[in-house]
Amino acid sequence: MGPLTLAVDAKSCSTDAGDKRVQNLPLEIRKSFASVSMGEEKPFDFFRTxxxxxxxxxxxxxxVETALYPIDTIKxxxxxxxxxxxxxxxxxxSGLAGNIAGVLPASAIFVGVYEPTKQKLLKMVPENISAVAHLTAGAVGGxxxxxxxxxxxxxxQRMQTGQFxxxxxxVRLIAANEGFKGLYAGYGSFLLRDLPFDAIQFCLYEQLRIGYKVAAKRDPSDPENxxxxxxxxxxxxxxxxxxxxIKTRLMVQGAANQYKGFFDCVQTIVRDEGxxxxxxxxxxxVLWLGVGGTIFFGVLESTKRMLEQRRPKLHQNSKDE
Known part of the structure; x- marks a missing residue:
């Protein structure tokens, strides 16, 4: 909670013999941009979160994946x-059905880990550095x-480039020709890309939402999210x-092993292609992730709000039974 400043009118504190009254003291709350305590704090329910x-x-x-898959394929x-x-x-x-089969659990795992981690960290760090909690939670979720x-x-990506x-x-041929590790080709470069991406994207999103809350003095609507x-x-x-x-090149090279690793891939690309x-x-x-961000966060927040609105009904139903 930011510092509190009490603006008190000296006359309001004067007292009479027959009537001792203190007028209402206006309370001015100063909040930093990174403040997150907007409204009444709700108890943390880990499993529900x-x-x-x-x-x-x-x-x-x-x-997002269904709507924007063609743009991702071109990229x-x-x-x-x-x-x-x-x-x-x-x-x-090409490969949309198989990709959705992976995207569904991956997205569920990410947000399922991100939300409770974020809420726990926000209780541990000062409000003026809430960005640290958002960055950390994004990386952990990723x-x-x-x-x-x-x-x-x-x-x-192997299917998008016509290999399968x-x-x-x-899955069967990659495992047969390259072993189980073939399914994790480019894992290091993936982490080097996606951990910073997840951390920065969600931190930017959360901080922009906080700034909007402070400026508008209300929660953003679904279109604003x-x-x-x-x-x-x-x-x-x-x-x-x-x-x-770099991640794409390492993932699609297959058993040819054109690149020996992350840094060799960078050097080879710069040397041969500039x-x-x-x-x-x-x-x-940028188009994919910009439009994807619009859809993802819009759907995410509306779904979270819908689930939150069902909570009182569920509690009330349990009382009535």
């Missing part, structure tokens, strides 16, 4: 192409979800594009 995060995260992830093909390779615009939904997201991403025609086939999500997604996507290019190649696909990526 996890459950609602899982449902909201899963719903948001599936909606992947741009990044995977060496030199001036031609980009094929057919089969833009790390937990990576166990599902990486194999999903490997299979998706079905997700089950891709969506607009805030657009800025957070697009900006973070642009910043992390070079890491995304530094600008590290920004390949930045247009589709």
């Amino acid at each position: 996890v459950f609602e995060g899982v449902v909201a995260g899963g719903a948001a992830g599936v909606v 992947t093909r741009l990044q995977a192409a060496h030199g001036g390779g031609k980009i094929v615009l057919k089969g833009l939904y 790390l937990a979800a990576s166990l599902v997201r990486v194999p999903t991403e490997v299979v998706k 025609t079905s997700a089950p086939n891709a 969506a607009i805030i999500g657009t800025f957070a997604g697009a900006l973070t996507g642009a910043i992390t594009t070079p890491l995304d290019v 530094p600008s190649a590290l920004l390949k696909g930045i247009g589709p990526r």
Whole structure:
């Protein structure tokens, strides 16, 4: 809670023999931009928070992936192409079903871990550095979800670049030709991209929402949450594009092992294609993540609110039974 300043009128404290009255003391609350105590603090329910995060995260992830998959496919093909390779615009939904099968649990895990971690950390850190809680919670959520997201991403990108025609086939052949570790190709580069991405995107989103709450003196509406999500997604996507290019190259190289690792991949791309190649696909990526941020955070917040609104009804029903 920020510092409290009591503005007291000296006359209001005067007393008479027959009537001792103290007028209402106006209370001015000064809050920093990073303050998070907007409204009455609710008790923390760990299991309900996890459950609602899982449902909201899963719903948001599936909606975004289904709506924007073609843009993601174009981005992947741009990044995977060496030199001036031609980009094929057919089969833009290749691998969607298999990808959703991975995105649903990955998104559910991310938000299911992020929400309780964020709420716990916000109780531990001072309000003026709440960004630390958001950054940390985003990274923790991303790390937990990576166990599902990486194999999903490997299979998706191999299918987007035409290496396989079905997700089950891709999993079977990758495991047979490259071993189980093939499903985690580029895991290190994925973490180097996604942990900063998750941390920065969710921190930006949360801090922008807090700033809006302070300025408007109310919670943002669903459309306003969506607009805030657009800025957070697009900006973070642009910043992390070079890491995304490296992750894509490592994931799609297969058993050829053209690159020996993260730093070898960077050196090879810069040497053979020039530094600008590290920004390949930045247009589709920013578009994808900007629009994706709009949809994801809009669906996420509306789903969370819907679940929260059901709480009193559930409690009331249990009392009536």
